[in-house]
Amino acid sequence: MKYFQYSDCETKNYFIFTLRQVGSWSGNVEDNAPGNRIKARVPSFQRGLVWEPQQIELLWDSIFRGFPIGSIVIIDRIKEQHDKSNPTHAKSEQTQESEVDTSHHILDGQQRCNAIAWGFVDPWKDGISNDVVLWLDLIPKSLLKNTTRKYLFRVATKAHPWGFHNGDEASILKVEQRKEFMGKVDNFKENFKKYDCEKLSYKFKEKYLSQNFNERPLPSLALPYYAEFPVPVFLLFRHFKEGKLDWDALAQEEWISFVESWAKEANKISDISKGEREIVESGLRKAEQCRLIALLVSNEGIENSIDNIEQIFQRLNGQGTPLDNEELIYSMIKAYWPEIEEIMNKLAKKPITDVRLVNLGIRIALTEESDQKIESQLTVDQIRKIFSKNPDKDIKDLEKRERIEKYFGSGELEKALIWIDESFLYEEKSRTYGLPAYLRSSIAWSSREVFAWLMLLAKRYQYISMSCEDKNTRRIIGLALVVHWFGIDKEKAINRLINESDLSSIKIADMNKNSDKRLVLVPLNITDLNEAFQLDENSSPEQLINWSSFWQGVVVRNKDGKEKKTDEQNESIGLFIEKLRQQQELLVYAQREYLEDAFKGFDPSNKLMWKGHNRPWDYDHILASEKLNGTGKGKREQLKFHEICKAWQQSIGNQVAVDFSFNRAAQDIDPIEKYKSVKIKGYNLKERGFDVFASDDELESFKLNLSDLQSKNDPLNPARSFVLANKKRLIKIYQEWYDNLQID
Structure with missing residues (x-):
């Protein structure tokens, strides 16, 4: 043609x-x-x-x-x-x-x-x-x-x-x-x-x-x-x-x-x-x-x-395909100030996309040293007023544009990102308690207020990196993760932190004071967490049978399995444990040495890498879900402890973050062999922290299957053994974070 x-x-x-x-x-x-x-x-x-x-x-x-x-x-x-x-x-x-x-x-x-x-x-x-x-x-x-x-x-x-x-x-x-x-x-x-x-x-x-x-x-x-x-x-x-x-x-x-x-x-x-x-x-x-x-x-x-x-x-x-507010704002800024894209292209390392970074940078640029809170995200109309070339522009809008252009043009945004990485990221030889890069980027994606706070701290510290020995270094990482994982109103919680002059002495529970609603779920210390589960080697069959969910076992029923009166504190503990039991990022922190070594090339700034909760590793269940599947109505009556085992099978106590190559190699291998003998990339998994949270004897308890729960086989002991081993491992994973970052 x-x-x-x-x-x-x-x-x-x-x-x-x-x-x-x-x-x-x-x-x-x-x-x-x-x-x-x-x-x-x-x-x-x-x-x-x-x-x-x-x-x-x-x-x-x-x-x-x-x-x-x-x-x-x-x-x-x-x-x-x-x-x-x-x-x-x-x-x-x-x-x-x-x-x-x-x-x-x-x-x-x-x-x-x-x-x-x-x-x-x-x-x-x-x-x-x-x-x-x-x-x-x-x-x-x-x-x-x-x-x-x-x-x-x-x-x-x-x-x-x-x-x-x-x-x-x-x-x-x-x-x-x-x-x-x-x-x-x-x-x-x-x-x-x-x-x-x-x-x-x-x-x-x-x-x-x-x-x-x-x-x-x-x-x-x-x-x-x-x-x-x-x-x-x-x-x-x-x-x-x-x-x-x-x-x-x-x-x-x-x-x-x-x-x-x-x-x-x-x-x-x-x-x-x-x-x-x-x-x-x-x-x-x-x-x-x-x-x-x-x-x-x-x-x-x-x-x-x-x-x-x-x-x-x-x-x-x-x-067409709708732009979210951040994309719209970034497009508008580029229309009036095209040089911003060149500035962003020159950034060496980006924890997230340019769209999110520019919006966060604007907020930090407009936050004064004396401000009691971080500047809120600007609206489309506000951006248009600030960046348009209207000769009759308000003097305040002119000043805001100058401050924004200075922040980006002078390299302060890049300095802030470098400060965050140098102060808080995991280092094998020095900052072993630090954040894996994945968690740093997850905070930026899912908790923009928390990441904005870190950027503001960089500005207030004049971009001088914090040392590993600084008492506030661990504290800032810990507080950031508390709000990231357990925050309810993250913006108000962060604004409470901004007004604290001594972060090392702040009590997390105090963040909820003088507020008409709870801002964060307060992490429990190890003793209180262990008691809250109400499970031990003396747990009765009645308690285990009625422990059909974490909420039932922690909030609704007492240690005898009977219903109890609930109060605000008990419900608060229940809400915290509900968040905790499925917080897979705790595994990322606990296994930071392995993940940082195995996935150095992972680019968290590429949003495609995050599509569908995508990441270069898998969360593998030690006890596979199919081992407890296959119950019909008739069988369910015989399997009295099935519900509690299913509930714990889905918790992070039964999960490990592993790369796909391990998961392929470890298929159909029982839990002990899976974490003792399988070698990936030339090293033994046992030496890289996979079973540091469970001994061989405890891993034996993860070899549960449906037949073990049949009433004719005395199911109490295998069910209780699995639940207690799972609980112990969950608490150890949690303790790795709680103690390292001095949460208490």
């Missing part, structure tokens, strides 16, 4: 592009279309990537089926704006690109354009991001049964190299499926040299074997879990000419040899039937014929008014 001549519509308010032309805007795709003088890029005030994997996959399914894919909105290049870094470029290439060839800026449709670009990008090309690969399964077979798709496009990301579920929702895979995938990675690596890989270049083999196979593989070095014969989409376009796919040329690509080797001869490109080939070629023809309409915003009257452009952007984006 003849390419559209742009000169034909110079006086009109729209342009029409091929998909390849849209892909060429990324700078990684060649486009030889005659008359192509348009280079549209994203202005710096645009938000980051927000499209979900299923949106990318379904967009390409629509393209291959000839469905309309909507339009985008562009404007002549905005002189006051820089170009946003391109998502297809590797991070090492994310310098400020030359903007001379940028002719237009994209006001609406950034995500659609990015999704299109991934279909033309070679993930093996130097300088290309390895965060995303777009595949097409050429032999989807039964995988398309429970979906509206005709084509099974597969998105794999750095966080999810195994891809996503094959349904329309593209949900994340289950833990068991991820383990299976990683097992295949291990097996493929071990047999790599045995496979018929003569078509693979030395560079390909070297890159594959140089991976750290204890971590996730790059998405370009493993095939999606739900796919029979996936091929990178850019390869299909490379060999599609004049309406036909050159299958012979495609078969010679080293990618194909890699796919065939991964499948262990289960599928070969020669196995693709004539009908399946026709379906692929039909989709490619429709993709080649697909056109994207770009509506052109007239510059008349708005070229020199960033206020109007910002308003247009907000209204356009209000119709």
